[in-house]
Amino acid sequence: MTVRTLEWVDDHIDVVDQTALPQWRRVALRTVDDVVDAIGRLVVRGAPALGVLGALGVALAARQHADGDLDAVRADADRIASARPTAVNLSHGVRAVLPAVERGPDAALAAARQLLEDDALACAALSRRGAALLRERVGPQPMVLATHCNAGALACVDWGTALGVVRALHGEGLVRMVLVGETRPLLQGARITATELVALDIPHRVIVDAAGPGLIATGAVDAVVVGADRVAANLDVVNKVGTYGLALASARAGIPFVVAAPESTLDPVAPDGVAVTVEERDGAEVLQFGGHRVAPAESTALNPAFDITPADLVTAIVTESRVLHRT
Amino acid sequence: MTVRTLEWVDDHIDVVDQTALPQWRRVALRTVDDVVDAIGRLVVRGAPALGVLGALGVALAARQHADGDLDAVRADADRIASARPTAVNLSHGVRAVLPAVERGPDAALAAARQLLEDDALACAALSRRGAALLRERVGPQPMVLATHCNAGALACVDWGTALGVVRALHGEGLVRMVLVGETRPLLQGARITATELVALDIPHRVIVDAAGPGLIATGAVDAVVVGADRVAANLDVVNKVGTYGLALASARAGIPFVVAAPESTLDPVAPDGVAVTVEERDGAEVLQFGGHRVAPAESTALNPAFDITPADLVTAIVTESRVLHRT
Numbered sequence: 001m002t003v004r005t006l007e008w009v010d011d012h013i014d015v016v017d018q019t020a021l022p023q024w025r026r027v028a029l030r031t032v033d034d035v036v037d038a039i040g041r042l043v044v045r046g047a048p049a050l051g052v053l054g055a056l057g058v059a060l061a062a063r064q065h066a067d068g069d070l071d072a073v074r075a076d077a078d079r080i081a082s083a084r085p086t087a088v089n090l091s092h093g094v095r096a097v098l099p100a101v102e103r104g105p106d107a108a109l110a111a112a113r114q115l116l117e118d119d120a121l122a123c124a125a126l127s128r129r130g131a132a133l134l135r136e137r138v139g140p141q142p143m144v145l146a147t148h149c150n151a152g153a154l155a156c157v158d159w160g161t162a163l164g165v166v167r168a169l170h171g172e173g174l175v176r177m178v179l180v181g182e183t184r185p186l187l188q189g190a191r192i193t194a195t196e197l198v199a200l201d202i203p204h205r206v207i208v209d210a211a212g213p214g215l216i217a218t219g220a221v222d223a224v225v226v227g228a229d230r231v232a233a234n235l236d237v238v239n240k241v242g243t244y245g246l247a248l249a250s251a252r253a254g255i256p257f258v259v260a261a262p263e264s265t266l267d268p269v270a271p272d273g274v275a276v277t278v279e280e281r282d283g284a285e286v287l288q289f290g291g292h293r294v295a296p297a298e299s300t301a302l303n304p305a306f307d308i309t310p311a312d313l314v315t316a317i318v319t320e321s322r323v324l325h326r327t
Numbered sequence: 328m329t330v331r332t333l334e335w336v337d338d339h340i341d342v343v344d345q346t347a348l349p350q351w352r353r354v355a356l357r358t359v360d361d362v363v364d365a366i367g368r369l370v371v372r373g374a375p376a377l378g379v380l381g382a383l384g385v386a387l388a389a390r391q392h393a394d395g396d397l398d399a400v401r402a403d404a405d406r407i408a409s410a411r412p413t414a415v416n417l418s419h420g421v422r423a424v425l426p427a428v429e430r431g432p433d434a435a436l437a438a439a440r441q442l443l444e445d446d447a448l449a450c451a452a453l454s455r456r457g458a459a460l461l462r463e464r465v466g467p468q469p470m471v472l473a474t475h476c477n478a479g480a481l482a483c484v485d486w487g488t489a490l491g492v493v494r495a496l497h498g499e500g501l502v503r504m505v506l507v508g509e510t511r512p513l514l515q516g517a518r519i520t521a522t523e524l525v526a527l528d529i530p531h532r533v534i535v536d537a538a539g540p541g542l543i544a545t546g547a548v549d550a551v552v553v554g555a556d557r558v559a560a561n562l563d564v565v566n567k568v569g570t571y572g573l574a575l576a577s578a579r580a581g582i583p584f585v586v587a588a589p590e591s592t593l594d595p596v597a598p599d600g601v602a603v604t605v606e607e608r609d610g611a612e613v614l615q616f617g618g619h620r621v622a623p624a625e626s627t628a629l630n631p632a633f634d635i636t637p638a639d640l641v642t643a644i645v646t647e648s649r650v651l652h653r654t
Contacts, residue, residue, distance in 0.1 A: 022620075022621075022622065022623045148537075179629065181537070182511070182621075184509070184511060184536065185535050187621050190613070190614070190621050190622040191621060191622065194622045194623050195623050197626075198623045198626060204626065204627075205610075205627055205628055205629040206622050206626055206627070206629075207613070207628065207629050207630070208511040208536070208568065208569075208613055208630070209535070209536050209569075210475075210508070210510070210511060210537070210567075210568050210634075211568045211569070211629070211631055211634070212572070213571045213572040213575060213634070214568055214569075214571045214572075214631065214633075214634025214635065215629070215631070217635065240537075241535065241537050241538045241541055242535075242536075242540075242541075244576070245537065245539070245540040245541075245572035245575065245576065248540060248572065248575040248576060248579065249571070249575060283532075286517070286534065287517070289616055289617065290617055290619055292617055293349075294349075294509075294517050294518060295349065295509075295517040295518065295521045295533050296522050296525045299517075299524075299525060299531065299533055300531075300533070301534065302506065302532040302533075302538070302542070303534070303535070303538075304538055304541065304542070307537075307538070307540070307542075307544070308541065
């Protein structure tokens with residue numbers, strides 16, 4: 001991607017509307033309400049991007065309370081940080097900018113922009129490290145990789161985590177095929193990851209999420225690489241619902257299951273995955289499609305957005321500065 | 328269900344159009360072309376129902392070649408038997424009626440109708456046996472069950488296999504909740520199983536397929552019960568794609584993973600699951616929804632309809648006459 005997923009332009013935050021993909025549309029977030037709404041509706045999603053948006057959102061709040069009402073800025077910051085509960089990056093981004101707010105709106109914006117640049121650098125670094133790990137474990141022949149949801153440039157600023165690893169391997173001619181879980185209910189895989197792979201000219205096939213474990217069992221997949229929304233102190237990984245099934249299948253098939261995430265996704269406060277709040281989203285996301293009801297009117301849905309992959313199923317967690325694993 | 332999924336009426340086969348559910352619509356299959364088309368488009372689906380449709384289809388062919396052209400009937404029978412490759416019941420149903428064809432169209436129809444009645448009895452019997460097994464393993468408190476795809480009355484004649492077990496347990500007050508995997512790409516869970524559960528007044532929640540393993544890991548599910556499209560000689564189970572992930576999660580959580588299927592689903596000729604042809608369906612089922620493209624135009628899909636669950640992950644296979652398990 002030569003464009004950035006989100007950036008500061010003049011007096012507002014400019015973002016790719018990820019609900020519209022594969023159609024490209026950018027929208028302007030001009031108020032804190034806009035920011036909170038964009039997070040809730042997944043206009044912006046992906047743990048690293050949420051971190052940057054949290055930071056830019058606080059900068060926006062500081063600008064709008066340029067009279068110096070710090071309490072009002074802090075109240076806005078709280079609203080932003082709690083717009084979604086699971087990705088730790090969001091509150092991390094908010095907290096990173098808050099101290100600068102006391103020095104005025106320009107200082108807040110500078111701090112937020114620094115976080116944005118740091119994210120871009122972190123993703124590039126962890127992508128190289130993840131690629132090196134997979135080259136060593138699976139290579140040197142071109143490999144079939146499976147991924148889930150979107151942990152690409154559109155989940156970050158301009159490079160990506162799991163898809164950054166894929167992109168780095170592709171640059172070395174080491175990607176034969178990427179299997180992309182469509183990622184129900186909101187289809188971030190089919191809509192967003194596939195769009196990025198098309199742009200990068202990387203061969204790929206979209207699969208229904210339920211097909212991932214069975215395809216891994218056939219021996220068709222060399223490694224799985226995914227992002228994370230939060231990594232607990234014991235290295236349990238909280239990521240998009242469906243990740244756990246891929247990890248179970250990878251362990252049984254004996255292939256690497258690699259998590260690519262910046263250090264800002266690590267949460268030393270949560271002792272394990274069970275301690276992390278898993279967001280439950282509106283059942284209508286499951287029961288309707290494009291405004292059309294697919295289930296009977298009397299039926300309800302259960303719609304957890306994430307699941308927990310225990311650390312013993314994770315081959316490695318790759319960050320911009322290190323490789324973590326339990327054993 | 329007080330109506331039958333498929334039956335012989337006057338001079339044709341009358342079936343519920345399962346592509347239209349949750350809207351109810353019956354269609355008449357008047358020619359062998361109609362039958363082959365109905366199988367290919369999943370107007371009729373579900374292993375036991377396919378067996379009965381195969382039988383009725385041969386009876387229809389015999390009637391249309393009442394001049395006694397047995398070669399023409401056999402050619403029609405071959406077309407029907409090969410309309411889908413994975414469910415063994417289809418060819419089983421066709422083969423069961425072929426010997427009667429030599430005695431004329433009425434004898435063929437009588438044989439097909441006998442198979443239909445046998446299916447109804449078999450499902451009722453295996454449902455009682457499966458319910459007894461789960462009552463013993465999980466009960467006596469009301470349980471949370473998870474299922475996938477549709478192995479209910481609409482997959483059979485008028486009772487169901489996996490959903491027959493649920494129905495029998497519900498009759499004893501032993502079902503607290505059923506979690507139904509929506510079953511992408513064609514949503515047989517959200518559209519068909521949920522419709523049956525509404526009709527039976529059984530509490531249920533629809534989930535995306537990717538959520539099943541993670542919910543099992545939280546301890547929220549007491550047992551998984553599914554149907555099968557083919558059971559190999561070593562008791563590997565071939566069933567709707569997504570079954571394998573539920574089996575992996577069940578094994579790790581230590582909960583029963585039960586397969587409910589009539590004896591006609593057992594295939595002693597296939598030594599193991601890997602020997603069974605897994606149907607690959609059109610990628611458009613994944614890439615489009617309701618005629619609306621969800622992935623980029625340049626993307627393609629891989630769309631296996633089934634996966635293989637190794638026998639060591641299966642707690643028990645319950646048929647109308649016995650309980651099978653590997654260990």
